[in-house]
Amino acid sequence: MIRQPAIRVFPYELNRSKVLIKKTKDGRTYNFLLTPLGALVNRVFMVGTIFSKEEITDDLLKVQISNPGSSFYIKAGKFTPGPREKLRKYEEGDFVAVVGKISVFQPEGSNRFLVSITPEEVNKVTNREMVYWIYDTSRKTLMRIRAMRAALDADNPTVDSLMEMGFPRYLAEGVMLALEKYGKDEIRIERFMDIVEKALMYIVPQEALVEKEEVSEEVPAEGVSTAEEEDLESKILAIIQSCDHEGDGARYEDIVSVAEDMGIPKEDFNRVFGELLYNGAIFEVRDGRYKVT
Amino acid sequence: MPGEDSQPSQIDTTEVIIMIDEKEFQEHVEDVLNALGKHDEDTRRVVEDMLRKYIFKLFMAEKDAKVRVVESLGGDPSKLSSTIQKKIADLRPGQKMLTVIGRILSIYSKEVEREGRVGKRYYGVLGDETGVIFFNAWYLPEGIEKGDVIRIDRAYVKEFAGRVQLYIGNNSIVTKLPKDYIPMVKMESKYHRIIDLRPGMRNVEVVAKILDAEKKNYIVGGEEKTAYSGIMADESGKILYTSWNYEPPVGKVLRIRGAYVNTFRRLPQVVFDERAEIEVLPDEDMEIKDRTVDIYYLLNRGGVDVKVEGVIVDVREGSGLVAQCPKCGERLDGNYCSQHGFVEVQYELRIKTVVDDGTGAVFVILNQEQSEKLLGMTLDECIKIAKESMNVGVIEKIARDKLFGLPVILKGNVLSSDKYGLLMLPKEVKSVEDSDVRERVMELYKEVVE
Numbered sequence: 001m002i003r004q005p006a007i008r009v010f011p012y013e014l015n016r017s018k019v020l021i022k023k024t025k026d027g028r029t030y031n032f033l034l035t036p037l038g039a040l041v042n043r044v045f046m047v048g049t050i051f052s053k054e055e056i057t058d059d060l061l062k063v064q065i066s067n068p069g070s071s072f073y074i075k076a077g078k079f080t081p082g083p084r085e086k087l088r089k090y091e092e093g094d095f096v097a098v099v100g101k102i103s104v105f106q107p108e109g110s111n112r113f114l115v116s117i118t119p120e121e122v123n124k125v126t127n128r129e130m131v132y133w134i135y136d137t138s139r140k141t142l143m144r145i146r147a148m149r150a151a152l153d154a155d156n157p158t159v160d161s162l163m164e165m166g167f168p169r170y171l172a173e174g175v176m177l178a179l180e181k182y183g184k185d186e187i188r189i190e191r192f193m194d195i196v197e198k199a200l201m202y203i204v205p206q207e208a209l210v211e212k213e214e215v216s217e218e219v220p221a222e223g224v225s226t227a228e229e230e231d232l233e234s235k236i237l238a239i240i241q242s243c244d245h246e247g248d249g250a251r252y253e254d255i256v257s258v259a260e261d262m263g264i265p266k267e268d269f270n271r272v273f274g275e276l277l278y279n280g281a282i283f284e285v286r287d288g289r290y291k292v293t
Numbered sequence: 294m295p296g297e298d299s300q301p302s303q304i305d306t307t308e309v310i311i312m313i314d315e316k317e318f319q320e321h322v323e324d325v326l327n328a329l330g331k332h333d334e335d336t337r338r339v340v341e342d343m344l345r346k347y348i349f350k351l352f353m354a355e356k357d358a359k360v361r362v363v364e365s366l367g368g369d370p371s372k373l374s375s376t377i378q379k380k381i382a383d384l385r386p387g388q389k390m391l392t393v394i395g396r397i398l399s400i401y402s403k404e405v406e407r408e409g410r411v412g413k414r415y416y417g418v419l420g421d422e423t424g425v426i427f428f429n430a431w432y433l434p435e436g437i438e439k440g441d442v443i444r445i446d447r448a449y450v451k452e453f454a455g456r457v458q459l460y461i462g463n464n465s466i467v468t469k470l471p472k473d474y475i476p477m478v479k480m481e482s483k484y485h486r487i488i489d490l491r492p493g494m495r496n497v498e499v500v501a502k503i504l505d506a507e508k509k510n511y512i513v514g515g516e517e518k519t520a521y522s523g524i525m526a527d528e529s530g531k532i533l534y535t536s537w538n539y540e541p542p543v544g545k546v547l548r549i550r551g552a553y554v555n556t557f558r559r560l561p562q563v564v565f566d567e568r569a570e571i572e573v574l575p576d577e578d579m580e581i582k583d584r585t586v587d588i589y590y591l592l593n594r595g596g597v598d599v600k601v602e603g604v605i606v607d608v609r610e611g612s613g614l615v616a617q618c619p620k621c622g623e624r625l626d627g628n629y630c631s632q633h634g635f636v637e638v639q640y641e642l643r644i645k646t647v648v649d650d651g652t653g654a655v656f657v658i659l660n661q662e663q664s665e666k667l668l669g670m671t672l673d674e675c676i677k678i679a680k681e682s683m684n685v686g687v688i689e690k691i692a693r694d695k696l697f698g699l700p701v702i703l704k705g706n707v708l709s710s711d712k713y714g715l716l717m718l719p720k721e722v723k724s725v726e727d728s729d730v731r732e733r734v735m736e737l738y739k740e741v742v743e
Contacts, residue, residue: 002653005651006654007651045606045651047698097604099607120607123693125697129698132730133604135733138737138741170589197742204735205735
């Protein structure tokens with residue numbers, strides 16, 4: 001079987017996948033996650049910032065990687081000792097690139113998958129690779145959005161009709177499969193378009209930024225946050241704003257130390273900070289500096 | 294599978310779909326029914342259910358699943374066909390035990406001496422609705438001629454002299470079928486961009502500019518023939534071509550109807566002769582530019598003089614400093630050559646890597662100069678570092694740390710083989726320029742906001 005390509009996909013899209021596809025070939029099985037935009041994902045290439053590290057057991061290291069709009073987990077266990085040892089040495093705030101297979105777990109009673117990446121190789125990279133990844137992933141997500149839009153706009157789209165419009169076969173097939181499995185109403189392209197736009201804002205030169213009228217974004221809350229949680233969120237948002245002295249983003253270390261001074265437990269801080277980043281309420285301006293959206 | 298995770302590896306999903314090639318599956322069902330000698334609906338349903346379960350739930354190999362089904366229904370598994378039926382477009386070098394049904398489009402014979410006996414060897418072109426292939430037969434039943442439809446069991450495919458050929462050996466079984474067994478395919482030529490041409494296609498139309506032509510003479514079937522070969526291109530890419538008995542004008546744009554596509558030295562090639570409809574378009578010109586192509590388009594095809602852009606996702610073992618004997622160039626493990634004894638080792642720099650652009654992956658081998666350029670280190674510097682750390686392998690590690698994740702642009706030929714996938718020994722390699730990315734980001738951003 002041909003080596004599976006490492007798909008470029010924002011974790012936001014990956015985390016919203018609800019369909020797992022098994023393909024068998026010569027008695028071997030390959031798992032593919034079908035995203036709402038029709039990417040069939042068996043292997044991924046991701047770049048992001050190390051957000052947190054957690055030793056689950058002596059053997060298993062769980063690393064949360066954050067990149068525009070969302071975050072994802074790498075789980076390096078005893079079968080991937082090379083990447084695990086490298087990840088152990090890296091520090092929070094480092095940029096890492098990872099190639100790996102997706103690994104899915106479905107909690108009982110849930111209709112969503114928890115996706116993590118089993119790394120084949122990781123490496124510390126620089127700002128340059130991060131920028132290229134955001135660009136590359138934006139471009140490829142946009143391709144999927146275009147193909148999906150074409151399919152949604154057509155009366156009776158087929159793989160052939162999409163290919164006639166110039167989309168490559170893999171894209172046309174993926175889109176048609178996603179349309180069949182998710183249904184028209186489930187696929188909300190605007191959300192993915194939003195993510196692409198936000199991601200590009202990280203890397204587009206400041207002078208090119210277009211002033212846009214504030215459009216109210218209805219990003220529905222993931223689960224209901226309690227009053228306590230909301231309180232924590234607003235506290236942390238306030239800390240980030242207050243630490244942003246020069247207007248070029250608050251340093252992560254400063255945010256952490258102020259939060260500590262205010263008596264916010266490290267555990268809660270990590271969770272809420274992660275959620276804020278995931279929801280796009282805050283974003284990383286550059287290496288280790290954060291701003292409120 | 295999350296086998297190594299602390300969480301249970303249970304994937305009891307809301308929706309698990311199994312992708313199957315229904316046509317291939319039905320062929321397996323037919324095969325089992327034939328072996329059982331029953332073709333009634335009830336048996337078919339039982340066989341289908343069992344096969345589905347074995348293949349897609351228990352993930353058994355198709356062959357084993359069939360044996361199991363035939364046994365459990367009281368049949369004789371040895372009656373299962375041991376061959377796989379394939380369409381001509383799906384034939385690839387290395388395939389064995391094939392069943393192929395096709396029409397003889399041309400046939401020649403030749404007296405040859407083999408193991409002291411004089412025999413006849415047949416060769417020609419076989420076609421079905423999906424494509425054409427050269428065949429080479431050590432045996433054919435009496436009276437087979439052009440236009441006949443034949444079924445060949447136990448055929449095999451090999452690449453020989455740059456051509457993918459279907460071989461009919463002494464163990465093969467050839468059966469003549471009625472002429473209308475497969476439709477007479479008299480298709481209109483179908484236009485394709487060069488990048489969409491795939492080996493096995495026939496009766497294609499291309500509009501392309503001839504970039505160069507080299508003349509060679511061959512003896513085919515006792516007749517002298519002239520072939521002109523070179524590269525032709527359209528705006529989507531380049532491809533090899535061979536023109537029989539027609540000299541294409543270099544630098545001109547041609548419209549060719551009725552060509553077919555095969556493989557030459559693991560590269561795609563367009564072939565046409567005087568029977569094709571060839572038209573020179575005197576007023577047309579094409580600007581042939583280096584366009585970046587998605588690796589997806591090169592899968593199972595290869596590419597001539599292509600440009601790909603992707604990220605280094607693997608630096609393979611065997612990269613770094615390679616020790617050689619200065620006298621014979623043999624690769625050494627230490628400083629002992631099996632022919633020349635202990636020698637002063639000579640080092641070379643090599644990088645073996647996988648470049649992936651999100652649509653496909655290419656295995657890439659970089660030569661010394663390219664490796665030096667990408668690493669930003671000369672051979673001498675590498676040798677110095679290796680000597681200081683008393684470890685030759687250290688360069689491989691440095692290469693991995695420096696190159697993994699790096700976006701690169703490669704130019705050159707991409708070879709395709711069934712067994713190893715895509716391989717590239719690039720003519721040119723460079724990392725993607727930051728300024729270039731910045732410009733492209735601006736463009737993309739504008740597109741998105743508008």
